[in-house]
Amino acid sequence: MVRFWLMFLAMFITIPMNVKEIETQRVEKEQKVESSVFADAKCFADVEQYMTITSEFLKYSDCDDEGAFDAYFDLLMYSTDSYFTFVENGESYLAFMFVYDDYGTVLKKINDIKQVEDDGTLQLSISMETKKRGGEIGCEPDISYCRCILKLDRGFEKLMVEGREYEPYDGGMIYVNDQVGILDEYLNVIVPIQFDRIWRYPIYEYDHSGTDSLRVYYKAFTGNATALLDEQYRFVLQPEYRTVYYVSDNCFLVTTPVNSSAGLADSVMKLIDAKGNVLSEEMPGWISDSYTSFTQTYARQLQFAVTDGKDVYHGVLDENLNIVIEPIYKKITTHCSDTEEQYYMVENQAGRVAVFDIYGKQLTDFEKQ
Numbered sequence: 001m002v003r004f005w006l007m008f009l010a011m012f013i014t015i016p017m018n019v020k021e022i023e024t025q026r027v028e029k030e031q032k033v034e035s036s037v038f039a040d041a042k043c044f045a046d047v048e049q050y051m052t053i054t055s056e057f058l059k060y061s062d063c064d065d066e067g068a069f070d071a072y073f074d075l076l077m078y079s080t081d082s083y084f085t086f087v088e089n090g091e092s093y094l095a096f097m098f099v100y101d102d103y104g105t106v107l108k109k110i111n112d113i114k115q116v117e118d119d120g121t122l123q124l125s126i127s128m129e130t131k132k133r134g135g136e137i138g139c140e141p142d143i144s145y146c147r148c149i150l151k152l153d154r155g156f157e158k159l160m161v162e163g164r165e166y167e168p169y170d171g172g173m174i175y176v177n178d179q180v181g182i183l184d185e186y187l188n189v190i191v192p193i194q195f196d197r198i199w200r201y202p203i204y205e206y207d208h209s210g211t212d213s214l215r216v217y218y219k220a221f222t223g224n225a226t227a228l229l230d231e232q233y234r235f236v237l238q239p240e241y242r243t244v245y246y247v248s249d250n251c252f253l254v255t256t257p258v259n260s261s262a263g264l265a266d267s268v269m270k271l272i273d274a275k276g277n278v279l280s281e282e283m284p285g286w287i288s289d290s291y292t293s294f295t296q297t298y299a300r301q302l303q304f305a306v307t308d309g310k311d312v313y314h315g316v317l318d319e320n321l322n323i324v325i326e327p328i329y330k331k332i333t334t335h336c337s338d339t340e341e342q343y344y345m346v347e348n349q350a351g352r353v354a355v356f357d358i359y360g361k362q363l364t365d366f367e368k369q
């Protein structure tokens with residue numbers, strides 16, 4: 001999620017200091033009230049008035065009520081293959097987000113949407129106008145969005161829009177004022193709207209026999225804390241830890257701060273279960289890659305880092321927190337991580353590189369690259 005840092009240069013200010021202080025206090029108070037509203041929200045209706053991310057998007061509407069259903073498009077923005085149906089003043093309406101992508105061309109306007117029903121499937125054909133976008137054409141297509149509200153002629157079982165299938169909205173992320181949470185299919189809040197971001201955290205299990213499996217978790221970040229959610233967005237671990245890594249079904253590596261420092265440099269690592277019970281001794285350091293897990297390497301090992309307060313040193317440890325390669329090196333690169341040929345290219349403080357195996361044995365001399 002895009003975050004904005006605003007820098008304010010307090011030079012040549014002509015507003016009296018007492019006026020500035022009053023205005024600052026008013027804004028801070030409003031922000032606190034809103035943040036509380038978001039974190040305490042129980043359902044979509046509690047925060048609907050703040051849903052304005054898509055308010056400036058193109059719009060096609062058959063509904064005479066100008067603002068009807070607009071807030072719901074903030075949800076469809078992050079679930080563009082979904083739709084809502086509504087009843088307003090005795091009429092049935094369909095709301096969906098139309099996505100147009102092309103290189104150097106953007107959507108200008110939707111003129112008409114034609115409905116054709118065929119054996120329970122509603123086929124929508126869109127008559128539109130496009131325009132060339134100025135500037136150079138990039139490597140990725142230009143994407144345009146249009147909020148569509150269509151008065152339904154009939155019911156349907158399946159929806160196709162320009163050959164693309166849409167499904168009823170069944171829950172997902174909700175973004176309000178730079179905070180994110182999770183809704184279920186009934187628009188109830190199941191993960192509080194209090195996190196800075198929520199990332200998908202896929203766990204690939206290599207069983208060394210050629211049969212791999214995938215399970216999905218989510219990491220939810222707020223401030224310097226990380227929560228772990230399962231595939232149904234249920235909390236596995238509350239946001240009580242700086243970082244969280246999957247080890248096995250009921251074992252996780254977490255880092256916690258030694259003091260209130262905002263950085264990772266004061267972190268210690270340990271293994272815990274889903275109830276927070278400690279399974280290992282603490283050791284200093286942190287994992288170098290926030291996206292990975294032990295299961296995603298053949299040797300079930302990860303790189304970690306420590307610091308002496310001045311420089312950062314890298315090493316490798318296994319899933320029991322045993323050190324495989326001592327954290328004394330400038331840089332370590334993993335190669336062939338998903339095969340039995342896994343090895344490490346290790347760079348020392350002099351800039352020379354050697355090869356180490358998964359048992360921590362040095363296989364070559366340190367040489368210049």
